[in-house]
Amino acid sequence: MTNTIATKAAPLLGQSLEELTIWVERTGQPRYRGKQLHDWLYQKGAHNLEEITVFPKVWRQEMASTEIGRSQIHHRTKTKDGTNKFLLRLADGAIVETVGIPTSKRLTVCVSTQVGCPMDCNFCATGKGGFDRNLDKHEIIDQVLTVQEQMQRRVSHLVFMGMGEPLLNLENVVGAVRVLNQDIGIGQRNITISTVGVPKQIKRLAQHNLQVTLAVSIHAPDQELRASLIPSARKYPIESLLSDCREYINVTGRRISFEYTLLAGVNASPAQARQLAQLLRGFQSHVNLIPYNPIKDADYKRPSPTTVELFAQTLK
Ligand code: SF4
Numbered sequence: 001m002t003n004t005i006a007t008k009a010a011p012l013l014g015q016s017l018e019e020l021t022i023w024v025e026r027t028g029q030p031r032y033r034g035k036q037l038h039d040w041l042y043q044k045g046a047h048n049l050e051e052i053t054v055f056p057k058v059w060r061q062e063m064a065s066t067e068i069g070r071s072q073i074h075h076r077t078k079t080k081d082g083t084n085k086f087l088l089r090l091a092d093g094a095i096v097e098t099v100g101i102p103t104s105k106r107l108t109v110c111v112s113t114q115v116g117c118p119m120d121c122n123f124c125a126t127g128k129g130g131f132d133r134n135l136d137k138h139e140i141i142d143q144v145l146t147v148q149e150q151m152q153r154r155v156s157h158l159v160f161m162g163m164g165e166p167l168l169n170l171e172n173v174v175g176a177v178r179v180l181n182q183d184i185g186i187g188q189r190n191i192t193i194s195t196v197g198v199p200k201q202i203k204r205l206a207q208h209n210l211q212v213t214l215a216v217s218i219h220a221p222d223q224e225l226r227a228s229l230i231p232s233a234r235k236y237p238i239e240s241l242l243s244d245c246r247e248y249i250n251v252t253g254r255r256i257s258f259e260y261t262l263l264a265g266v267n268a269s270p271a272q273a274r275q276l277a278q279l280l281r282g283f284q285s286h287v288n289l290i291p292y293n294p295i296k297d298a299d300y301k302r303p304s305p306t307t308v309e310l311f312a313q314t315l316k
Contacts, residue, residue, distance in 0.1 A: 011069025013041055013138035013145075014179055027063060029055070041068065042183045045149045067091070069138035071146065084151055090115075090139055094132060097163055098143035100151045108157040109147045111140060113173055114164025119196055121219075121230050123263060125295040126163045134169040140176035144184065158186060161194040161215070167201035174208050188212050194259065199236045202244040206251040214248055215288070216241070217259040220267050221275035229267075238279070245283070257286045262311060264292070264303040273314035287315060 021034025040046040047070045071088040084100040099110040115132035160166040188211040196217045220226035223238045262268040
């Protein structure tokens with residue numbers, strides 16, 4: 001017989017095998033059903049309990065209102081190179097973007113961590129749209145499962161580079177990384193967490209002892225220019241940011257990569273490339289150069305291929 005329990009609780013997605021086992025036992029089911037539920041959530045991608053046909057029908061009907069935590073697809077676009085962009089509708093109606101980027105060997109998901117973003121970077125469309133809320137752990141995990149199921153391929157790599165600043169939602173990001181690694185099977189070394197820098201948070205991330213890659217969006221070779229592009233950088237000088245990066249490397253033994261969005265006439269000159277090389281000396285880091293994709297609410301322009309090439313050659 002099924003016990004009557006309150007079903008309005010944390011969604012099942014995001015819970016560990018142990019937590020799911022405790023939950024099924026509380027609903028009157030035997031312990032082994034925890035493993036079954038875990039497999040159906042994380043490997044088979046169940047969207048509701050009704051789909052989990054190994055469970056008794058009566059139980060599924062009684063527990064039908066239990067929230068699993070899956071989103072709905074609001075919109076999907078595909079580009080010629082195979083990239084799939086999804087807008088997902090969450091339980092409260094909020095919309096977030098997630099992107100699946102395939103190559104012959106990989107399927108990478110670019111994951112969002114917030115609805116909107118409070119960092120207000122001058123060149124970013126998400127920043128211009130303001131901030132609504134942090135995503136919960138299950139809402140981050142759901143993005144990966146959705147891409148996997150829609151693109152019918154296992155996700156091999158993750159980059160936390162979608163909407164939001166991951167280090168402002170650190171606990172949910174770290175919780176999601178643990179589930180994506182332990183319960184879904186994505187290697188921590190295939191996961192990159194990107195940040196424009198939030199005081200104290202790089203140190204906090206280091207304490208979680210994850211084997212993920214940290215990607216720091218530097219975007220300028222000096223404090224003054226950086227603070228003009230990224231308003232939040234006014235309170236986090238570039239020297240403090242790089243000092244925290246050095247500490248992250250010492251604590252975790254992992255390298256850091258740097259992201260640099262190239263904006264024509266702003267940060268893309270050969271002199272700025274030399275300045276950047278000097279600034280990052282000693283890091284042995286890869287600098288990922290990203291020619292800007294213009295947006296309608298900002299005047300920045302994409303540099304020419306020649307400018308990008310010259311910057312890259314000077315930086316070497
Ligand atoms: S932190 Fe990222 S998402 Fe947020 S405003 Fe800056 S570039 Fe955009």
